Amino acid sequence: MYPGGESQLQTEAILFDRREPDGMMPRFGLRRETVKQENPVPVSSLTASDLAQVTRVAELIRSHQSFLIVGHVRPDGDCIGSQLALGLGLRALGKQVRVYTPGPLMRHLTFLPHAHMVETALDMSFEPEVTAYVDCGGRDRAGQDFEPRGRIINIDHHLSNDHFGDAAYVNTRATAAGEMVYDVLQHLGVELTADIASALYLAIMADSGSFKFSNTVTRTFEIVTELVRAGASPSWIASEFYDTQRPGTLWLKGQILSHLHYECEGRLCWAEITQEMYERAGGESCEPEGLVSELRSIEGVEVSVLIHELAEGGARAGIRSRGTWDVNMIATELGGGGHRNASGCFIRGNYPEVRDRILDVARRHLAQPPAAQQVTAG
Numbered sequence: 001m002y003p004g005g006e007s008q009l010q011t012e013a014i015l016f017d018r019r020e021p022d023g024m025m026p027r028f029g030l031r032r033e034t035v036k037q038e039n040p041v042p043v044s045s046l047t048a049s050d051l052a053q054v055t056r057v058a059e060l061i062r063s064h065q066s067f068l069i070v071g072h073v074r075p076d077g078d079c080i081g082s083q084l085a086l087g088l089g090l091r092a093l094g095k096q097v098r099v100y101t102p103g104p105l106m107r108h109l110t111f112l113p114h115a116h117m118v119e120t121a122l123d124m125s126f127e128p129e130v131t132a133y134v135d136c137g138g139r140d141r142a143g144q145d146f147e148p149r150g151r152i153i154n155i156d157h158h159l160s161n162d163h164f165g166d167a168a169y170v171n172t173r174a175t176a177a178g179e180m181v182y183d184v185l186q187h188l189g190v191e192l193t194a195d196i197a198s199a200l201y202l203a204i205m206a207d208s209g210s211f212k213f214s215n216t217v218t219r220t221f222e223i224v225t226e227l228v229r230a231g232a233s234p235s236w237i238a239s240e241f242y243d244t245q246r247p248g249t250l251w252l253k254g255q256i257l258s259h260l261h262y263e264c265e266g267r268l269c270w271a272e273i274t275q276e277m278y279e280r281a282g283g284e285s286c287e288p289e290g291l292v293s294e295l296r297s298i299e300g301v302e303v304s305v306l307i308h309e310l311a312e313g314g315a316r317a318g319i320r321s322r323g324t325w326d327v328n329m330i331a332t333e334l335g336g337g338g339h340r341n342a343s344g345c346f347i348r349g350n351y352p353e354v355r356d357r358i359l360d361v362a363r364r365h366l367a368q369p370p371a372a373q374q375v376t377a378g
């Protein structure tokens with residue numbers, strides 16, 4: 001099941017250099033420590049406030065028996081990986097666990113061991129003592145119709161998260177929600193099995209853009225080192241996640257790439273996927289993975305926007321930026337949110353009008369230097 005997963009690192013010791021990249025608040029100070037292979041030290045270098053939050057979440061978990069773990073609509077690798085890892089970890093503690101996503105569950109997310117645990121239809125007869133939100137920037141991210149039951153746990157790394165719930169662990173510096181689930185499971189003393197490690201590896205790999213995005217810091221690699229040690233196979237997970245494209249996906253990618261729009265002197269690049277394009281490609285499940293990030297990679301482009309026409313009317317958009325451009329501000333103004341360099345929004349209404357509104361807000365932000373970006377209420 002895990003090609004290469006059984007091989008263990010033979011390294012005697014690893015040196016951790018806990019410096020942050022320039023411009024970031026130092027989280028751990030500069031210190032070195034030696035980690036022995038036979039007895040890996042858990043990565044417990046959290047700030048006091050992070051640790052207090054993790055402790056509260058862990059206490060709520062310890063004192064309850066049944067859990068519904070919920071993620072966001074259109075789950076990504078971080079969402080599914082984090083949900084599964086938390087679900088497996090709590091089961092290992094003898095808890096009763098159900099894992100739910102409003103879906104749709106794309107094919108490249110179903111390869112993980114125990115992926116069948118993820119349900120896309122909510123069993124209304126299940127009455128959990130606790131609902132645990134994972135990777136949800138707000139309660140509404142779990143779907144408009146979803147109502148939590150029991151106490152609420154909130155584990156998330158989005159800027160838009162308002163610390164909702166009875167126990168919240170919100171860390172906007174975390175690479176992925178998976179990193180935070182790792183912290184919680186470590187705190188609970190859950191053994192890091194190969195299955196849990198693989199789910200967490202997918203989460204962190206997906207949200208860091210395979211360790212390329214600016215959210216990739218020393219702590220990312222410290223945790224990932226532990227995951228690989230526990231049996232996660234980087235090559236297998238990357239291959240299952242990225243190398244499973246359908247012909248329709250590549251056709252759609254070709255259509256989008258040959259119809260790119262450049263504005264604001266080339267700093268804004270946008271494209272759209274209409275319902276007609278999805279129909280010709282073979283359905284929305286043929287959506288290309290990571291395409292909006294690829295548009296940002298074009299020389300001179302600072303902000304990229306990929307707009308999807310929704311079957312029910314309106315649009316959702318992925319928005320990416322590089323450097324200091326804060327696309328969370330653009331998304332927030334459009335009723336969405338996310339991270340500084342990666343955000344999104346979802347707007348109902350007439351498609352051409354919604355598309356133009358998204359573009360107008362993006363153009364206005366790009367007309368001024370990044371430091372002068374202003375959010376207008378609306």
Ligand SMILES: [Mn+2]
Nearest residue numbers: 078135177207
């Ligand atoms: Mn995430």
